[in-house]
Amino acid sequence: MGWTFKAHGAFAYALGAILLVLTALGRLPDRALPVRPATGFPAWPTTAILALLVPTILSALIRAYLAPADHRTTWLAFRCLPVKVQLALGAALLAGIALLAPNLMTSPTNGHHDWLAVPGLLYTGAAYSILATGELRRADSGPAHA
Template structure:
């Protein structure tokens, strides 16, 4: 596997692990200092777009089917497989627990000194006033989702890039058949 595949996959896996760690930290008491940072979401979105799209382009250029990609991933070292699998499982569990405990409130904000959130309950959609503690809970839940989903997508990009690199390596190592000339 070429060094660009290793670097691309390592960066994607590292960013995914970092985002999942930050999403997990939202369950600790108190608010994360990143709650009011608006540029963080933009930075995550831009880096995710660049990393994920380039991984998809690399994957499409191989022309391999899903089964070949899975087999290529299975040829990676066991520690790499285990790490990516554990991180992906962590991300999925994090998202499932986050969505199960989230409730029906989203997009908490302060308007005119009051805490409000958008209620997504069927037949009762709209903005409702909430307490300050509930406001903090909704903020953390929103932040957890905003961090966990890109984290899982970064891990998907790492999977795609590392499997593609392994496919490229295997294609380069495959023996080529030479036609012998009759002379």
């Protein structure tokens, strides 16, 4: 896998993990988040992370579109990634679902910033797509580049 896929995937995963941690911290009582309490509009760190969401996901979608593979082949490519990478992406996915599940069951409260879990999950999905596409490219390049 090329270094651009590794860097892009790690970048997407790191931003998603940050948003999921902010969501989890928002559930703790008396925890200060980088969100303006009066308006609920994100402060500059969260705004910067959210501003990078669209270009990161668009580039992940373009990379996935350019890879000649269906969903089964992409899943097999994901399974060829190191186990630690698979576990990290799986843990982030499960954490995001666990943080969003209470909001799906009940109405969200004003004190929680659970909406940050949605872009966190999108970043995690982008990281999955990027790393699986990179593994597909590595496999297609043949044994000389592995």
